[in-house]
Amino acid sequence: MELIVPKVKPVLDPEFRPAALAWRAFAHRIAGQSLPIRIAVEQSNGSIYVFERAIDRNTSSDATAVNLRFLEREVKFLLWAVGGFRIHIDAPEALVGFLRDYIYRYSPNQLFDKDVMGPIIYGRPFEIVHAAGAAFPKASHVTLPLGRHTGGCRVAIDKGASDIKAYAEQDGKTTFASEFKWDPKPQSDPAYHYEHIRHALRAAAASLPRVDAIGVSSAGVYVDNEARIASLFRGVPRDLFQSEIVPMYHRFQEEFGGIPVVVANDGSVSALAGSMSLNRNRVLGLAFGSSLAAGYTDVTGNITTWLDELAFVPIDMNPLAPADEWSGDRGCGVQYLSQQAVNRLLPAAGIEFPKDMGVPERLEGVQALMKQGDPRPPKIYQTIGSYFGYALAHYANYYDIGTVLVMGRVTTGEGGDVILKVAAEVLEQEFPNLKIDVRLPDEASRRVGQAAAAASLPQISR
Template sequence: MTAPAPSLSSIPVSCLPVLDEAFLPAALWNRAYRGLAADAAGSREIDLALVRPDGTAFRWSSPLLPDEPAHAPTTLRYVERILKFLLWQKGGSRVLIAGAPELVPALAAIYGPDGARDFDSGFIGGKIFGEPISFHAVAKDELPAESGEAIALGRHLGGCRIGFDLGGSDRKCAALIDGEVVFSEEIVWDPYFQSNPDYHIEGVQDSLMRAAAHLPRVDAIGGSSAGVYVNNEVRAASLFRGVSDSDFETRIKGMFFELKERWKGIPFEVVNDGEVTALAGSMSLNENAVLGVAMGTSEAAGYVDTNGSIRPWLNELAFAPVDYRDSGPLDEWSGDEGCGVQFFSQQGVARLAKAAGFEFGGMPFPEQLVEVQKAMKSGDGRARKIYETIGTCFGYAIAHYADFYEIRNLLILGRVTSGEGGDIIIAGAEKVLATEFPALRIKLVVPDEKTKRHGQAVAAASLAAV
């Protein structure tokens, strides 16, 4: 006789977000599922490999409930949510599954052209890795070994270097001599809807030339930018959304190789801005195992491992689910529920502002954030509740992230965290960690003013070895 399905519908949440009491933390739901699986008679193990076209592989394993009809929906939800996280954290296009072959057709349908996760499949599979996401049932001994080696980038400060950071409203550039900033500037630009690739390429070249004018020579160049970059190649980035697909393929994809040629082939490295932010924090703190999370236009992230190295991961945590409730807040881009962007960004502030009682109408998200910050300064209790809610949700999200990253230091930055609101967010997150996850020893830190001013440029300039 088949045992009744265990219930995961009433998981106790000790710290309820004041404006979002239906929030169902992924960390608690996953922990409860694993506990049920570990105790169930006939439980089994799933071993999964996420593989890139170049053979780079990432592994994940977990106990699963028995392969019985009563457990199937719960198990599918557990594995699909974990897979979604892995796809955006580490990245890959081929999913190999051992120990749970019945999940293969179900996941293939979800991530297929007409499935609920078709956006993720098209973006990660098509745009980043050049092939559709595929699913395969295999034997455990057929799974490839973990092979996502660390990238030896950063912490090279000798010589004359240029560091740059490309943002949506400005491009920053700095010149360094033996690690000391001798010149820095920000130039306003408007890249999002520029269709001419030369606007982007020549804009970066202009900033490099301005910085080079303050150096006796240029030994290396390093840069950071929002988006996905693999071996210095642009795979996907919102900065270039105005460029046609054909121009993206012929000009933008290899723009940093073109710029490297202009600079006579000197060492030239470009990575995601989240990685450089984490590296800057690691260098400033003189600590490793740093996860950096920036709450701004979206949720950006980067990671420096226990050895102080950057990993070849995506770390696009804006798309990673942190809330497992049914009918959770929708990400307008991917159409998925409960993703980080709806909690830890300007969008998240706008969503909670409405729940708090603010009436901003069609005001753009950045302006709504400014109004909430003004309200916070004036002592408006509604604004405080917004930040308290973000902090509580963030505490649970940190614990969820700790299932996938080894974290000793969590660097918090971005416009959402500025001012007194940032202190409230940190206090709320620390309360959750102390209450629900006392075994975790994660220090929450805010970058100092020097790191805020020059840290990104210094870290970017240090990427390339000479």
């Protein structure tokens, strides 16, 4: 697959090779000799999402290698953006067989995906199936109404890797909004997580005469208010994760008297926040925090059953791109659009912090230098802005995007404006036909907007 040098180069990362440009170059190269293929992603609730693509009809060894690279990266994107335990592919059988029997059997990166998408999230063995012609399944999927409920006494939290944002409101009027520091990732004791979350909930609840409902925004995949996989709990051993973390919000529900509790992915809540505040649909919400969170509201204002875990989706096609510390794959969004990106770019920017300083504190240090007029931090934000512009163009190949709302600590302060300015330059210079309205919320909403939107998740029985 051809690697294209971007016009708007990230000043601190000259080796960045955007996936959006590679995909476009591939499409141009095979024009007139393309072979249509179909990929279907099946979920355990019966939802099936179908994507029509094209590969090179040429069967030479070079063309086959490029086709395989394209197909492997395509499946990677669909697994983490859409999510599913079974992939149906209507393409040349040899190509599908190599992907199934070699890459997804022996590659450590794909074994990670296979384990997560199969038994951990969907509770079934993961499969790749060659499904040609009539054997290919028909599309069938649902959307889910999410949030937008008002009234009553509501408590909400938004869990990040460095703090828990807590919020409370009574009949739409804010009664509490604060942040509580924590450091969850290295913690192996489930009690650490339980007590910190409980403290934040209780602090917000203390501002209300009663609590009618609790909404939770959190990184990770949640099904029926239960964590399936979440980076915040990576330090907890698997057996304790199953026995203590999975049922944790059911315990909170009992503790608060059986009131409605709804837990949603923080990306979905980010999209909901944008849709509610702007009164728009077709909103892609992105949170540049400890990781990259994403969510999407469709043309009807509902969320889909997509996972939207864009942290694991590759946006850089350079085979030597930075590796994700969790999955091991290279070029994934978390290394480009999060606090981890800021930390990774510090040496190139010539900024040094103590080795024992945490990543959130390093971001705060960069923000402080930015306020002081130091010339080095703008280069970090310019680089992230370039990443962001090309990532948006790649996402637009899969999502019908009208508006993008960007939240998270990385966008706080003047740096957020630099990120948006450079992203707009990318779209204008490289993708002029792509019309996307990219916005930052106001400063307060950047920090607690997701917690406020999470308060609308539960429906209160009257």
